[in-house]
Amino acid sequence: MTKILPGPASVELGNKLAEELGVETVPVEAKSFPDGESYVRISGDLENERVVVVQSTYPPQNTHLVQLLQLLDAARDMKASEVIAVVPYLAYSRQDKRFRPGEAVSVGTIVRLIEATGVNSLFTVDVHTEKILELFRIHAHNVSATPALGEFFAKRGLKEPYVFAPDEGALARAKSLAACLNADYSFFQKQRDRISGAIKTSVKEFEVKDRDAIIVDDIISTGSTIANAASMLHDQNARRIYVACTHPLLLSGAKDRMMSAGVHEIVGTDCVASEVSRVSVASVVAQSLRKTM
Amino acid sequence: MTKILPGPASVELGNKLAEELGVETVPVEAKSFPDGESYVRISGDLENERVVVVQSTYPPQNTHLVQLLQLLDAARDMKASEVIAVVPYLAYSRQDKRFRPGEAVSVGTIVRLIEATGVNSLFTVDVHTEKILELFRIHAHNVSATPALGEFFAKRGLKEPYVFAPDEGALARAKSLAACLNADYSFFQKQRDRISGAIKTSVKEFEVKDRDAIIVDDIISTGSTIANAASMLHDQNARRIYVACTHPLLLSGAKDRMMSAGVHEIVGTDCVASEVSRVSVASVVAQSLRKTM
Numbered sequence: 001m002t003k004i005l006p007g008p009a010s011v012e013l014g015n016k017l018a019e020e021l022g023v024e025t026v027p028v029e030a031k032s033f034p035d036g037e038s039y040v041r042i043s044g045d046l047e048n049e050r051v052v053v054v055q056s057t058y059p060p061q062n063t064h065l066v067q068l069l070q071l072l073d074a075a076r077d078m079k080a081s082e083v084i085a086v087v088p089y090l091a092y093s094r095q096d097k098r099f100r101p102g103e104a105v106s107v108g109t110i111v112r113l114i115e116a117t118g119v120n121s122l123f124t125v126d127v128h129t130e131k132i133l134e135l136f137r138i139h140a141h142n143v144s145a146t147p148a149l150g151e152f153f154a155k156r157g158l159k160e161p162y163v164f165a166p167d168e169g170a171l172a173r174a175k176s177l178a179a180c181l182n183a184d185y186s187f188f189q190k191q192r193d194r195i196s197g198a199i200k201t202s203v204k205e206f207e208v209k210d211r212d213a214i215i216v217d218d219i220i221s222t223g224s225t226i227a228n229a230a231s232m233l234h235d236q237n238a239r240r241i242y243v244a245c246t247h248p249l250l251l252s253g254a255k256d257r258m259m260s261a262g263v264h265e266i267v268g269t270d271c272v273a274s275e276v277s278r279v280s281v282a283s284v285v286a287q288s289l290r291k292t293m
Numbered sequence: 294m295t296k297i298l299p300g301p302a303s304v305e306l307g308n309k310l311a312e313e314l315g316v317e318t319v320p321v322e323a324k325s326f327p328d329g330e331s332y333v334r335i336s337g338d339l340e341n342e343r344v345v346v347v348q349s350t351y352p353p354q355n356t357h358l359v360q361l362l363q364l365l366d367a368a369r370d371m372k373a374s375e376v377i378a379v380v381p382y383l384a385y386s387r388q389d390k391r392f393r394p395g396e397a398v399s400v401g402t403i404v405r406l407i408e409a410t411g412v413n414s415l416f417t418v419d420v421h422t423e424k425i426l427e428l429f430r431i432h433a434h435n436v437s438a439t440p441a442l443g444e445f446f447a448k449r450g451l452k453e454p455y456v457f458a459p460d461e462g463a464l465a466r467a468k469s470l471a472a473c474l475n476a477d478y479s480f481f482q483k484q485r486d487r488i489s490g491a492i493k494t495s496v497k498e499f500e501v502k503d504r505d506a507i508i509v510d511d512i513i514s515t516g517s518t519i520a521n522a523a524s525m526l527h528d529q530n531a532r533r534i535y536v537a538c539t540h541p542l543l544l545s546g547a548k549d550r551m552m553s554a555g556v557h558e559i560v561g562t563d564c565v566a567s568e569v570s571r572v573s574v575a576s577v578v579a580q581s582l583r584k585t586m
Contacts, residue, residue: 034514034515034544035352035354035514035542035544036352036353036354036355037354037384037385037387037388037399038355038399039388039396039397039399040396040397040399041393041395041396041397042395042397043394043395044395059328059329060329060355061328061329061330062329062331062353062355062356062358062359063355065355065359066355066358066359069402069406070397070399070402071397073397073401073402073405074395074396074397074398074402077397077398077401078395091330092330094330095330095332100334101336102334102335102336102337102367102371103332103333103334103335103367104332104333104334104335104363104364104366104367104370105367105370106330106331106332106363108366108370109362109363109366109367109410112366112409112410113362113406113409115409116405116406116408116409117402117405221327221328222327249328251327251328
């Protein structure tokens with residue numbers, strides 16, 4: 001039988017996933033000791049069960065990561081027949097290259113640590129670059145949140161929607177969200193300023209007047225890039241400007257920065273628990289999990 | 294050649310250890326990204342070197358632990374011929390048993406994670422229970438901080454010193470500190486109150502009048518047990534009451550609690566960086582390392 005273990009970073013998502021799959025959850029008790037150590041306790045029997053640990057690793061990344069590793073290791077220790085990790089936001093995935101000599105390629109370390117628990121497979125959502133999955137020796141699957149975001153926006157009755165990628169690298173994501181909405185799509189270009197060296201979004205004209213715009217990205221940290229793009233769309237008289245993202249990390253000030261640039265609404269998913277996490281990835285993750293069951 | 298990598302939690306200790314051993318250090322650049330991810334960079338060549346990573350895992354344990362794992366993994370990745378971990382305070386060592394069903398035996402997880410980096414051996418100081426070392430498949434050594442603490446107190450010119458363990462489990466540590474000082478030693482007994490169920494230190498008479506007392510323990514968290522013992526010694530007219538400990542975690546209020554109970558001075562080691570870390574374990578760790586070189 002399959003049982004879902006909702007980790008402390010993803011309690012709601014874990015519960016929704018269990019509903020989608022029509023399987024039981026085993027509650028996880030989690031706390032911090034006064035000295036700061038993380039404690040987890042699995043209150044149920046896992047022997048000979050197929051166990052799905054759902055635990056995202058958004059900030060505080062290190063604590064969420066240690067909890068994930070504790071749960072995976074404990075599930076194996078409690079004699080689960082198979083352990084599957086669902087890690088919607090995979091921390092450290094932007095530290096995937098050695099940019100300067102001597103730098104730790106931290107995502108490689110994280111992959112090795114996850115594998116050291118003896119987990120059998122891993123599912124993540126909109127991983128920063130698909131290349132990261134090749135670092136895993138176990139089966140690692142990337143689930144797209146786009147259908148879930150698309151379904152949400154389809155119900156909004158947008159006016160002649162136009163989907164934008166904040167940079168060329170995000171174009172494929174914009175294209176597939178546009179496909180869900182029968183919308184146009186395009187991208188902004190980033191340029192390095194020849195004098196200051198700063199990277200900024202170049203001015204570009206779009207046929208966006210009186211139309212609803214959606215700027216889509218995988219991770220939103222400071223929101224600066226999105227804010228720049230939103231300003232331009234605002235100047236070009238777009239009707240309403242929406243922001244769609246899978247992982248709304250939303251560092252301090254990010255929301256205000258985007259809203260002040262003319263954004264009407266920010267829509268994130270529950271890969272990261274935040275005040276804008278209106279869309280659940282439970283259904284898309286469930287679909288992927290079912291294929292391997 | 295041997296090179297020391299002082300991790301961000303143990304920069305001073307790492308530098309002192311290099312001095313003791315007469316070897317080079319390779320500086321580690323460490324920071325947190327705005328989103329909270331830990332970043333480390335090793336600024337030197339490690340190829341074919343014997344590398345000693347010095348990184349304690351006192352609070353914030355999870356971040357210090359992730360940094361330790363990043364450094365061990367990076368050192369291996371940078372082609373060190375041998376990687377040795379010096380982890381003076383080993384976090385999670387009090388989570389060494391399953392007290393209730395379903396609890397994670399977290400120190401077991403930590404051991405597996407450390408080993409997953411491919412490290413060759415590990416040195417720790419005054420580990421909470423020696424049994425933990427049996428969980429390692431690699432060589433794991435426990436170094437005693439007592440000679441370093443003994444040397445410190447020997448220079449203090451104490452008056453007829455009397456060394457106390459706050460409970461019977463710490464008696465061996467008290468005995469060996471007493472041996473360094475030619476002192477008497479004894480222990481306090483903890484008792485469970487038959488009515489309230491609370492554990493408290495029982496009253497016991499010692500010949501401590503006008504003599505200097507040292508209460509010694511491995512880890513001090515809240516300082517409550519020590520404060521109880523200190524109160525009793527104070528009531529029995531001890532001259533000065535010192536506290537000696539290897540790992541001064543000193544959670545909020547701990548120092549005040551002990552000082553108000555009549556403690557004259559708290560002396561900790563640099564296994565944990567704190568305001569009372571007056572004694573360095575560099576010499577005792579160096580001695581242990583030399584034996585394996």
